[in-house]
Amino acid sequence: MIFLYHSLFSNELKLLKAYYICAMNEGSQPTVCVIGGGAAGFFGAITCAEYIRDAQVIILEQTQTVLNKVKISGGGRCNVTHACFEPKELVQFYPRGQKELLGPFFKFQPKDIFDWFEYRGVELKTEKDNRVFPVSNQSSTIIDCLVESAKANNVKIWNQTKITDLFQDKNNKWHLRTGNGHNIIADAVLVATGSSPYIWEVLGKFHEIVEPVPSLFTFNIQHVILSDLQGITIPHVEINIDGHKLQTEGPLLITHWGLSGPAILKMSAWGARLFHAMDYRFSIHVNWTGLKTNEVERILMKQKIDQPKKQIVNSPLFDIPSRLWKNLLNYTKIDTSTLWSQLDDYQLQRLKMILTRCTFKVNGKSTFKDEFVTAGGVVLEEVDFRTMESKKMKNLYFAGEVLDIDALTGGFNFQAAWTTGYLAGIAIANRFE
Ligand SMILES: Cc1cc2nc3c(=O)[nH]c(=O)nc-3n(C[C@H](O)[C@H](O)[C@H](O)COP(=O)(O)OP(=O)(O)OC[C@H]3O[C@@H](n4cnc5c(N)ncnc54)[C@H](O)[C@@H]3O)c2cc1C
Structure with a gap:
């Protein structure tokens, strides 16, 4: 159960009067906060919630709606992935992340995305140039599937919740501050904020950030x-x-x-x-x-x-x-x-x-209006690509474009988001199982 309470927070005086949204429960259920309701965040949240059913998984999204880029992607059709099923070949499409994504693609690759969506009732098709789209040619099909899968697994979605700061206490709990002065306590945090300069600045206190520049x-x-x-x-x-x-x-x-x-x-x-x-x-x-x-x-x-x-x-x-x-x-x-x-x-x-x-x-x-991404983000050497956990901060995970990973156009950028989100979700579930 999620409840609000007032609390003193010893090491941050300015938080004295702030509300705490304490996501801790009466029982021992872990609370997992996913910052960012995009492709990577949804995939991480759903995977985690599917693997530990008693966890409390919350997606915190700053805007009013989720999966906004999925909606406009691929000219409104959503180029979900690329029909390239050989990890060594697949990584060649990533100017940044090539080396690091090889291991993850052996665990979760485009073939798995076909299975994932088809298992949930969404048929995908491969076009002549190997780009993969939903048969419906509507990005809303992908959005509906992700939102329904999240709901079916009791993932909470908190819209209009911008995270403005985060820090870890001596008990390894994470404290997330929201734009409207609330604070949320979590056992694990998955940062899936895409190309957000604001969050990169916040993360700068834990991690080196490669300067973001446009790509595509x-x-x-x-x-x-x-x-x-x-x-x-x-x-x-x-x-x-x-x-x-x-x-x-x-x-x-x-x-x-x-x-x-x-x-x-x-x-x-x-x-x-x-x-x-x-x-x-x-x-x-x-x-x-x-x-x-x-x-x-x-x-x-x-x-x-x-x-x-x-x-x-x-x-x-x-x-x-x-x-x-x-x-x-x-x-x-x-x-x-x-x-x-x-x-x-x-x-x-x-x-x-x-x-x-x-x-x-x-x-x-x-x-290029059909697809653009940002090169830059959390430096890859500081992340363990077996789990997507920070090598510097315990129980802090990353997925998607927040990392210094980007690809050519053709469905590869979403594939990186799905794969890293999936690995993070599994790893968080394993940690608290
Ligand atoms: C026009 C366009 C079309 C594209 N088409 C394709 C395509 O067809 N195929 C493809 O593979 N790739 C495509 N891409 C690239 C793809 O959309 C991205 O690579 C992908 O969305 C990255 O997913 P993500 O979850 O990491 O980030 P995002 O999708 O950007 O999601 C991040 C979310 O985090 C939220 N957020 C950020 N900061 C905070 C905060 N402080 N607190 C709370 N929430 C926060 C944001 O509001 C956002 O909803 C396209 C990109 C664009 C711009």
Whole structure:
């Protein structure tokens, strides 16, 4: 039973007049407080409550509603996970957390998410690109399932309860202070606050926090080659950064403001810290063909021999859309009436260069509205990834984006939240069983 009482709290005078919401019970039931009603918090709370039925598990959520990011995720469809069932392959999608998540993925991975939701009546489907969604195509299906599972296991959900501070007493009990002056006492705390700068500041007294920076964004570029091409997709490009080893490949999308698409989003994730340090001003090289330079040269020469009478402008190569092909030719000053047979060595070299190393100056970033995350958070070396417990503070656990973990777009970020939430829930249950 949860009740309120006034109490003195010896080591914090300013709390003298505060209410305590004492979550301790008359019996020996442990109280587990989960800070944050997002994907990781719900998964941790439900798992914990399923494993120790007599525990009191409470989700403390600062806003009026829970699972707000799940709701808007995947364009309202919720890209729940990614159909990649080999942990060693799966971790390759995590620029931060790659090493640490390997063990956890051997314990709880996308296959388990299929089972978890299907056991609770939610069917999932895998799309061509291996992203996984509910068959309903509605994120509300996932939300309803999580909320109902929480209720079925007597997990309490306290909305509009912002945690503003936490500390541990000498008996290892945790004291959580709420924004409206209440204090909650718990045996264990799972911090699942996502990318909350406020909580990172509070946690700074126990843990090192890696500076948070945005990940998964698009590049702002103004360039004549890209003008009037918004909406065009190039199926396979390769992107490099000037002076760095970073390289990504995949489809590229030209937008009103610059470049987007999987190749750019991957680059933004792998280079999140680097780009932040450069104030999002740097140069990139796009290889529109995705092929090696000598292979491109060979294909151009062959075209010259095979199609001598064709106009270059009318015979785009390498799956490059014709409007982009035309812009590239204009940029290299190859006249639109030129035939393949008329292409001289100098022009051929210029064409090869623009196709394989087309340089753009990036000047800022834009939000990728379908999915974005924060790189940074609780430093991973200070967390035991077998249990998700802090190595510094007993009975303090972490799950989800509050950790310095983030992934590429495609369902991997939720998978990290489910896996770490699950492991934390099991570990807390084991501790108090
Ligand atoms: C637009 C968008 C779309 C996305 N789509 C996808 C997708 O399709 N697939 C995918 O894998 N990932 C997606 N992501 C990323 C994914 O949403 C996050 O990685 C995931 O939500 C992280 O879960 P979490 O539980 O750690 O944090 P969150 O979901 O952010 O939940 C944290 C919760 O803690 C609460 N909180 C914070 N501080 C306090 C406090 N002091 N006291 C009490 N409560 C607090 C917050 O209000 C919030 O409800 C998307 C992200 C965005 C922004």
